[in-house]
Every structure is written in C-alpha cells, then in structure tokens.
Amino acid sequence: MLYLRDATVVDSDTLAFRRGNLAVEEGDAGRARFVDRVPSHARVLDCSGRLVTRSFIIAHHHLYSSLALGMPPPGRSPRDFVDILRLVWWKLDKCLDREMIYASALAGAMEAARCGATFVIDHHSSPNWPSGSLELIARALEEVGLSHLLCLELSDRDGAAAREEGLVETRRYLRRRQGLVGLHASFTVSDSLLASAVELARSEDAGLHVHVAEAPSDQAACLREHGVRVLERLRRAGALESPRTLLAHGVHLDAGGRARLKRSPAWLVQNPESNQHNAVGELFVDGLERRVLLGTDGMHGDMLASARAAYLSAQARGGLSPLGAWRRLRRAHDYLSQNGFSGDGPNNLVVLDYRPPTPVRDANWAAHAVYGLGRAHVESVIARGRLVVEKGRLVRIDEEQARALARRQAERLWRRLRS
Numbered sequence: 001m002l003y004l005r006d007a008t009v010v011d012s013d014t015l016a017f018r019r020g021n022l023a024v025e026e027g028d029a030g031r032a033r034f035v036d037r038v039p040s041h042a043r044v045l046d047c048s049g050r051l052v053t054r055s056f057i058i059a060h061h062h063l064y065s066s067l068a069l070g071m072p073p074p075g076r077s078p079r080d081f082v083d084i085l086r087l088v089w090w091k092l093d094k095c096l097d098r099e100m101i102y103a104s105a106l107a108g109a110m111e112a113a114r115c116g117a118t119f120v121i122d123h124h125s126s127p128n129w130p131s132g133s134l135e136l137i138a139r140a141l142e143e144v145g146l147s148h149l150l151c152l153e154l155s156d157r158d159g160a161a162a163r164e165e166g167l168v169e170t171r172r173y174l175r176r177r178q179g180l181v182g183l184h185a186s187f188t189v190s191d192s193l194l195a196s197a198v199e200l201a202r203s204e205d206a207g208l209h210v211h212v213a214e215a216p217s218d219q220a221a222c223l224r225e226h227g228v229r230v231l232e233r234l235r236r237a238g239a240l241e242s243p244r245t246l247l248a249h250g251v252h253l254d255a256g257g258r259a260r261l262k263r264s265p266a267w268l269v270q271n272p273e274s275n276q277h278n279a280v281g282e283l284f285v286d287g288l289e290r291r292v293l294l295g296t297d298g299m300h301g302d303m304l305a306s307a308r309a310a311y312l313s314a315q316a317r318g319g320l321s322p323l324g325a326w327r328r329l330r331r332a333h334d335y336l337s338q339n340g341f342s343g344d345g346p347n348n349l350v351v352l353d354y355r356p357p358t359p360v361r362d363a364n365w366a367a368h369a370v371y372g373l374g375r376a377h378v379e380s381v382i383a384r385g386r387l388v389v390e391k392g393r394l395v396r397i398d399e400e401q402a403r404a405l406a407r408r409q410a411e412r413l414w415r416r417l418r419s
C-alpha cells in the first residue's frame, strides 16, 4: 500500500477538490481511498501543496516513431499527406528491426510516463519485422510500469506476405493479451483484408483500430475504388459493430459519415497536433462530442498538450469550452472501463506540483488545465498503485541506460534511412 500524505485530490469526473491522506492499493483491481491516518513505517509520498488526479491515457499513439525525433529530413519536401507517408513513415517503419522496435517503445514509454500517462493505446507498424513486435512493445511499456492496448497495423501496401504475417501476429498476440486488430486506413486495405480483420476481431472479441478520413485522399480513393465513402465502406464490412473499435482522426468525415459513426458504438480519437502538422485540417466534432477521445498520433506522449491543442483548434470550428476539452481528455477512461480492459483503475494517479498565481478550485479547474497546466507540473506518477515516476525520476528502470540504448538504436535507424 502506498500513502499520499496531505494530498489535494481533484476528482477527474466531478472536479471536486478534497484534501486528505490517500491510501492507494496495488494491482489491477486496486482502489484509492481517503484515510484519517498514515500508518508508521508505511510507504509514503508527501503531497503537501500538490494536486493529485487520475493519470492520463494516450488513446492513439505510434511508439515506433519515438526514434524519429531529430532525424534527417526527407530528400525533398512532401507535397501532401500521402507523400509524407511515402517519404517519411513508410520508409521508417520498413527499417525497424527487433532492437529498434524495443528501443523506440521504451523511449516512448519513458516520455509518456514523464508526462503523466499510465496507459498507452498504440498502433504499431514494422512490416519487415511483424512477428513478436507487439510482445516487445508490451514488455517495454511494462518495464516502465505502464498498461497498454496494442495492435499491429495491417495493410496491403507491402504485399501479401507482410499482410498474412501481420494477421498471424495479431491473432497470436490477442490469444495471450488484451489488444485490438489494427488496420492502416481504407486506402491501403483491400476488401479481403478488411473482411479478414473484421472476422479476426469478432472471433477474438477485440475491436478494430483504424485511421479514418485523415486526409481528403482517403475519401477520394474510397469513392473511386469502392463507390462509397470510408465510413459506409467500414459499416458494410461490419467494422463498426464493436464498442471496442477506435477510429483515429475523422477530419474528413462528411455529415453522413458523422451520422453513421454516431449510430454505431465505435469511438473517434482526435489527434489535433498531428492534423496540424500534416496540414490535413481540423476535426469538426458536430454532435459526436460524447464519442471523442484524444491521442497524440506519435507526436509525443503529452496528453495535456493534446487537450490544449484540441481546445485551441476547436475555436475556429464551432468552439469548445475548457470543460469540454477536459472531458475529451478523460473520455478514454470510459472507453477502457466500459469495454472491460484492465490497467486503468482509480489507483492510476498523477501528482502535480501546480502553484498558479490565481485561485484554483473545482469551478475553474478545467480552465487551469487548458491554460496553465503542463507536463512541467507532473512531479510523480502512480500506475496500478505503484510509483513509476517519483519527483521527476523514473523509478522502475535505469533511465540513463534506457536513453543510451535509444540513442544507439536511433543512430542505427537514421543510418539505415540514409542508405
């Protein structure tokens, strides 16, 4: 049992503030409850003057991009979104081998933990090294102390052998662990692969995790090749039937697509900074608010930054209140709990050393979260009742060693990219 002494706890749902000592149990079913006294000789974290609230969930990440930070740019400027994929990400993911996959997952997990996230929903791609890749990523996340929901990106873009290997790896992984069936995006997925993925998700009781209408080209390709837009194609294939299904982006859904999504039990993950980075536009939520989660799309592990970006980007498209941005940040708890996924109980917490120059209380907490709070305020992080970050230091792994490993693998990856 871990005790947080003299914490000011912000309820992530009601936003109520309550000061006291918190007893945090370990394990998947562990609770966190207020207690009058902290027993002597107990493991104690002093939280005087600190705020404590539920830790964060990254609802759409690509840990495999962690070693891209600072890498050499492509030979020429990409012309559009698909050009970015061809020149950057589809080159990078083909270079990944076992050591790089592990190192990138470790680097991304460290970054996520430092930013207060304890759960990562990841979408992985390593077409030349699919077998065993998800287990490697799971291990890296667990070494840092984080929980996860992983999938492998299935696609037809690298040919039949890579596609079949991906299906085999996905099935093998889902039989051992909680996870999802990953698909790249409609424009690189054939009808037969889509059918296989839907069937696999049904038989393993998993949802799908797929990029949807990220750029206009995804919709245009779908109309050209299948005569319908992306959401209708997915609906007809039975890909929208599970409440475990995550659709990433949805920037170019039209009103009909949004209506189809609203009628389905699937969820939409917004990645505002990535959308800005790729110049694909901004999400128009329009009636879907209660189904929208937030991710980072591999940009970083900082969900407070993602919430602020969602708040800012919404101002030109119908507006969003600070409380709306906070709810979007928190909606992944509903997704995980309603679907029975483990690893995100009330014993996952972040300790914030946040001392604003203005009053902070339940009524203005969301505004503080959007305008004032940032990763620099994350002091300690507790995952499944155990400390993973204590006063700014990762405590479950040797940080220096992990960073050195990541740098060595980044050098290898960048050399391979140049050759």
Ligand SMILES: [Zn+2]
Binding pocket: 060, 061, 062, 123, 211, 248, 297
């Ligand atoms: Zn993505």
